[in-house]
Amino acid sequence: MEMAVNSVSPSEFDSSTPPESSEKNLQPFFILHKASSRSSHRRRIHLSPSKSVIKTDDLLLRMEAFQSVWSEIHSASKDVLRDINTSAFNDIYHWVRQSFHAITSYGMPGFGQATRSFPLLTHATSKQLFTGLVLTKNMEFVDDLLTFEELGLCLKSHGCHVANLSSTDFSAKNGIGGCLRSLLRQFLMVSLDAADMSILASWYREQGNYNSPLIVIVDDMERCCPSILSVFILTLSEWVVKIPIILIMGVATTLDAPRNILPSNVLQQLCPCKFVLGSPAERMDAVLEAALLRQCSMFCIGHKVAVFLRNYFLNQDGTVTSFIRALKIACAQHFYMEPLSFMAGALFEEDNQGFQGERNVLLEGMLKYASELSSPDSDTRAEQIDTTLTCRLRELKRLQKCWSSIVLCLYEAGKHKIRLLDIFCEALDPEAYNSVASDNHTGLGKGFGISTPSDPSMRQQCFTMRKGGFICQAIQKVRLLPEASLSQLLKSWENLTVDIYEIHDKVKELQSMVKLEEGRISKEDLTDICILCSNDRRHASWRRLNIESSKRINEKAASLIDCMVRDFLRPIECLPFHEIGCFRNVEKLQLALIGDPRRRVQLDLLEFHKILWCSCCSRSCNIPLPSMPDTSIMYTLAQEHGDLINLPEWFQSFKTIISHISTKGKRKTKQSMLPKKTKYINESEDKSEASIQARFCRAVTELQITGLIRMPTKRRPDCVQRVAFGL
């Protein structure tokens, strides 16, 4: 793809527009150009040794790397979000079947009866509408959009007919017709002008599909217009005998919500059932685990970025959706900015597909290319670098995997008490690690071995040194774990450390110890019972012994994790070549993620010389100079006013400042509330007066476009209102 930036002639940005385009300026919309016919560059990259070919495709390579890495992260996080709800979904489906049976047990009316719009004479219970209330435990409905979509798909896969409605369908403007139309559209797959339930009834009958219910999912009931929702529910309950409709509604607050929103006659029609989804924090941990730790995509984030994302999640946005989005921005920025990042994609694919044929060639080619990038001059050196680079990269990947495994081990240890996000952030901190690394040089803590608690110098280091740190807490938790959960924990460690054989062995060793202990204890229990009757005192001492021995195992497990942390928890930023996959530019991410127009636009106006770098205005500090842009002068002046700006005064001060061109030199333009009647030379006064007034008007208009001032009201025709106070 041609991405090169052509040099431009200065006239390109010329603001004086040609007549043809000024006509376009007044059209609501127009087509700027149509896609130029291009050679389809959808091809696999066959890297030939000639570098010139590759260079032009550099960005394309990185784009493909981004796409493969991101699609993996995306689908992993999507899967995990679905899995988290699996049990809830199963419960819902079970309930749907039951409700459907209940409805059909009243007996199905014949075709003619069912499609007629007048009510059937049945007893009151048959008008009950089975309603599933799904508590999302989350005020941020964004995170649940996907949940309800997945729920719909899940029910569809079980053969139900499903329609997903949202609060926008229940707007007062569109009325009941709007949501019925949307309903028909989704069930019948055609859009109809008429909104009539009898159409739905005859469709259902014609389908001949009596074995499956119709499910209507409303994802955020609190945001629906209450009156429309009430009418909708009443309508459905009228028809429920003829069409087996089951309603599922998402509730963000508490179970009281329907009672607060709907009138009693509507509530009477509902036959509710409660389901609960996972909390946002749980989901967050699951997503983090799936996206960044479980699968080694080679893309990761640096410590500062992680801390920023954590704070953004906890303090500002609080939605998992925004976290994933932030991750995507980080990923895209990384692949754009880091020239070697395309290798992350290659390494990742290598991992995914195994070492076979084309892939292997691909990686080799990439490595060659990368070494060319780093040393373009000598061929022999390139080859050397090629081989070392290969080793280094594989090593990087291995270390990264180790790191992830240890973080997950820690998470398992502190499960339900300590958030993965917290451990993740702490484990990424290169500063904590560096202080340890320098200690290691002195010879302390070399090698691997289970340290005994009697060796305090070992435990003094590393992340564990941080009193109150999350990692420290997790290790502490291991010490206090009851026996049953300890063996469970060891089992999970065993699974997590499969690839790190040193640790894997130790874990197995510990496991066998636990088993031995268990065996012994159960034997002792038997003997205990025998002894119980004879000697109470002895029994007590036995128990103490038992506790002590299990304590010993806890202590051993704690030392093991302590060791794992010390030896394998090397933050990614401390590894060589981490730049290939690690995104660290937190400022760039923040800028792209959170625009701050309110602050920025004001800063643009007040400190414009930092952007324009002109020589004329930089010397002023907050004192308006005539050479400044008019709008900047006006906004600087506006800072001196209260919430109302008197137009004539503003105009006079503006006039004073811009007329100072001729009497330059003296700094008479001190900030002034009241205009000074300074003598400005009145050469061709009429003309300049008109132009000054025009400039004033233009500046006011520009401030109005930016929304920094509000126009005069009828009540105060001489004043504009300031809107922004402070940055």
Added chain:
Amino acid sequence: MEMNGGSDEEEFGFSRNYFLAKELGGSGKKSTHKLSDINIVDEQELRAAADNIEPKHEKEIEDLMKSYKSLYPRWVFELRCGFGLLMYGFGSKKALLEDFASSALTEYSVLVINGYLQSINIKQVLIALAEILCDQLKTKRKTSSENLSKVRQSFNSKSMDDLLAFLNGPHVDENDCFICILVHNIDGPGLRDTETQQYLARLASCSHIRVIASIDHVNAPLLWDKKMVHTQFNWSWYHVPTFAAYKVEGMFFPLILAHGNTTQTAKTAAIVLQSLTPNAQSVFKVLAEYQLSHPDEEGMQLNDLYTVCRERFLVSSQVTLNAHLTEFKDHELVKTKRHSDGQDCFYIPLTSEALQKLLLEISQ
């Protein structure tokens, strides 16, 4: 949680600034300067002068614009990654964005929406987009073109939902087949309402659409909820102040010194009045005189007005008076207000000085 502390501090600064400004406005002696104190030039002259304002810092602005060219490849990259681009910062970004589109987005079709205009028919936009996509698909796979041409004919009669569904369709597995929409001032008057923003958001989330937009208003982000921001628009923000004059964008804003100015409204009122019948003019005079002599009252009650007009033989019945009043109201010469005792009363929305000037002018 260092971030937290920072924002607290900011918030404090904000409220302090607000109250300081309030105090400044309240305690200081009320500024009594009136707009009429300025010797305002004629509107036409003002407009002519506004068209010929000498630009400042031309060279620096040009350099700034050129410096943004280095961002173009990055923008294209992000568009292809599936983000929308949102440009903000002071200055018109129209030229910048159009230059970006015509130099870096040549392989994609680009449709421009001028959001600064007063009214924009979003459905027409959707139809145009659907037609472009249809053409593109046709060139992509010539075999199934018959099928598509059938679709095309009916775009005009399709509903918004259908059009959006078409644009969101998985027509080709190729990731790179999309149309770029360039929205100047997505916060502009023609697009500002909730419904249009919802449609734009749904449009932005379509698989075959990417949006590049600019905002100028500092509160523009308030237009969008989290669903729109995170799942639909998927903005990647860019701060690109240009300091270019808002020439086109400001076209429809009234000049503050020309609008609402007493001489101007009195003049236009006079022109309207002179085109009416002498009787109508006299009815207006009755109302004006009453308003001048009772400056503190809310207006003249209909019964009083009718009585006076009848006495002076200006109207013969309530019906004729109502006809005159409707005429006045249509031209915004007269407005109604609900009196405290429940009756409608009429008043002229002009200051006393302006009213006097007006009376002088029509009696000449």
